[in-house]
Amino acid sequence: MSTPTSFSRHKKWVTQALTNHQSFKAYIEPLVQMVKPSWQASDCNAEVMDLRNESEQVYSLVLKPSKKWMRHTAGQYVHIQVTIEGVRYNRTFSVSSSPKHHEVSGLIELTIRKQEHGKVTQWMAQGLKVGDHISLTQAQGEFTLPNHQEPLLLIAGGSGITPFRSFLQQLAASHSTSDVHLIYYNQSIAPLFAIEWQQLSQAHPNFKISLIDTQISGLISAQQLHKTCPDFDQRKAYLCGPHGLITTCRDLLIEHGVAKTDIYHELFGPKPVSKPPSITNQNQASTVTFAQSNRLVNAQSQQSLLELAEAAELNPPSGCRMGICHQCKCSKKQGVVYNTLTNTYSDTGTEDIQLCVSIAVGDVTLDF
């Protein structure tokens, strides 16, 4: 008698033999799409229910995920996929609404900032219409609302507020009595969801919300923290926002005796895509991360990623070394590369690149 594992192994073998695909669903996907254009074998589907502007630069996408989508825990994120001009792009966003909200209405919200040179976030704001379908993954991530009742300190910067909106909405909806203090930093722009914060703190005396404009009150400091939240060192700390905020804040908390294990953080948002610097006068060094081999290598400009990997003795497969054979294909997780053959810059997200004709522009992470 065969064990379940050997059964699934045989099933996989037969599927591959009959369809040349990893799953039967993937094989029939093109046919199903004739009837249901948005259907995909992997991932779930979601219908766009609304696109609501939160500010000039920020909008919330209201989605109704299909039944296949399970549920999220407050603080988790999803990868979504949109197709622009025939190209599929993947992006990651925190769910900014609460699981309770999804339970009741079947809806989730993603709050998205239009990146200055970002192709996808700009396109979605214009190109997505109510009734369109996009595909999304199940929720992922460990930066989640804790189960315990201990007092919390939430510190957010800019769009890093989104998981905390989910935290607070969830706590409010479940009538929690937890003592929560949210400090929300912004630089000379109005805080997101300003009205909601007001309503929440009025309705729930156990929520304290401080909005700080760094332009006026300065960047985070010990003094400021003491003033805003005197018992900050008695709380479990959750930090979400840009790199600078997180590191400063973390150091500060540790300095004041908060245990490392009581600090949770999530680096937020892609690093802003500055306009790609021109290759020729780029003299700032960039770091290439080979994720699977766990190696960091400093890139010299003009050096192809293939040469770089070989210099680091990683020996990726290669062939023609001139951009023809595609043997050197490798999945790029993050960062921008410049293609010396087509003289173009890549997207920032996940995609396959040819190592032999790619040069790193800024920091790049490769799945190798």
Added chain:
Amino acid sequence: MKHKESIDFTALADEFDQINASVKSQLGSQDADYIRRIIKIHRLAEISGRIILMLCFFSLWFLLPGMLLLALAKILDNMEIGHNVMHGQYDWMNDPNINSRNFEWDIASDSGSWKRVHNHEHHTYTNIIGKDRDYGYGLLRMSNDLPWRKKNRWQFFTYLNLSLLFEWGIAYHELAAERVFVGKKKKDRTSSLSDSELKRMFFSKAGKQLFKDYVFFPLLAGPMFLYVLAANVGANLIRNLWTSTIIFCGHFTENVQTFTEAECKGESKGEWYYRQMLGSSNLTGPKWFHIMTGHLSCQIEHHLFPDIPAFRYYELAPKVEAIAAKYGIPYNSGSFFKQYGTVLQRIWTYSWPDKAAHKINEDHQQTEN
């Protein structure tokens, strides 16, 4: 034809690089929609073919359309979809199912081995005798670069067999290229895979193909086992004949040239383009014909731009031909029957020692004039 020395290879490379970059910048929904449409047609043909074959229970006449549909599906899968997807022509779509890294096709050889040998060796070292093993597949003497041997007398017969069993020939050929079964290792092999891994992949893929066409579906037909088996054999044979015929028309027509390793040492990008043009030949024909050949009917364009979506070759062809004329480079194009005629002639000519030598002398005189 101009002498090689008088061609401005830098300018030539610029012109082709420009075409390459301009097409790449246009890639978009049109290309994505096209390949998805072809994939849909493939699925419809394959599924309906298999179903119709099962109907032979009612009348044996169903075998014929069933077999033809299945052959059509296999040809589309191998030529317009598989070959092109595995060249990375659609990788920019970022769709894992239409991607050179993941694609597996309906043919005996596994995609990984094929990509290593074909994309790298054949496309980089096109028609360099000794480096491009696709030149004659190590079985046929297709030019006087190889000395005549007794076995060449039978090569017309060998060719017919190769055509009929093409998928197996190719699958074996790929492993032979790595000298997995016999002979000495190549010194400069690029593959980091061991022989046993290569063998395992060969047998695993071959096993799957045999299981599908010669065990699973015939068994599904129950009492009609032998009929469905025969129809599946038929579909594979049709595909083999078609693909081998088209591929031979791409590199072995009358005027296609060969090169020596020494000639190509340290060649520039422009010279590489030049070699691709001299080493390939095109076929003219209606649109459906181009699709069925996977646009290998535009072999010249394919060799110049192997990773541009193939259905665009057709519109690129006039531009390439104009550039060829401008630089005095031959552009070898003709109807299927004309080109195929010269292929058969070539196989025949080089079957014999004397005629071949005679022919070369003539060729040499012509180039000198």
